[in-house]
Amino acid sequence: MSLAPLNADEERLWRSLLRIVATLPRLLDEDLVRSTGVSLSEYVTLMNLSEAEDQEMRLTELALAAGLSLSRISRLVEDMRVRGLVTKRRAAADTRGFIATLTPAGLERLRDAYPTNLASARRRVLDHVAPRAVSGSGQVLAAIAEGMDDDSDDI
Structure with missing residues (x-):
């Protein structure tokens, strides 16, 4: 380390x-909430569930994918469960864990919020990056993100 x-x-x-x-997270959140009533954390949670096998994930995996703490994702999923956007059940193999599953209402909410999220992403980020630089920038940011997933405490 240098x-x-x-x-x-x-x-x-x-x-x-x-x-x-x-x-950026605050601005994206403001855009989504103002236009759709969906927070950025909710959007990212719904998005990850929509892309998961059988549209379900363990809360620990969902927290990592959404960039949230386990306690935060637990509260968020419970709130979304009450509103009918997801279901939550104990994991069969490990009764300490929970699994969140996207409901049709949750998928519809995600679809409704997508145009706003797309417009916000373009306006706030992609419109400021030259098209020829998108691929290289994406590779650099992906490498940084993957390095954070290593859970390294070496400073």
């Missing part, structure tokens, strides 16, 4: 990334 000071380009990248990480 402790060399950041050069000007690295510093600009780092500070811009910090600003995006701190600001």
